[in-house]
Amino acid sequence: MNESQQGAPHRPPLEELQPLALRTRHVVIGGTVAWLVALALILAIPALHQSDRHWWPWTCVAGIALGGFGYAYVRRGRGNASDAA
Numbered sequence: 001m002n003e004s005q006q007g008a009p010h011r012p013p014l015e016e017l018q019p020l021a022l023r024t025r026h027v028v029i030g031g032t033v034a035w036l037v038a039l040a041l042i043l044a045i046p047a048l049h050q051s052d053r054h055w056w057p058w059t060c061v062a063g064i065a066l067g068g069f070g071y072a073y074v075r076r077g078r079g080n081a082s083d084a085a
Helices: 022-043 056-075
Strands: none
Touching: 022 056
16 A cells, blocks of 8 residues: 555645755855864864864864865856856
């Protein structure tokens, strides 16, 4: 027996998902700012960058650096196909 024969409620068909209308530049900036905030918190709380976690600040620095490269790439017009010249 399928669901309709068992008396299950009828579900309307799901709408097709659409991409969000976001500019890639804003996503890259948001991610880079998040890494900056994480770095500030890690440096402000000593327990988060001592002993086995000594590499955590460098992870944030790498995220910030990659965000900078990503921003430069997107700003040149390569990150948004619809915005590229």
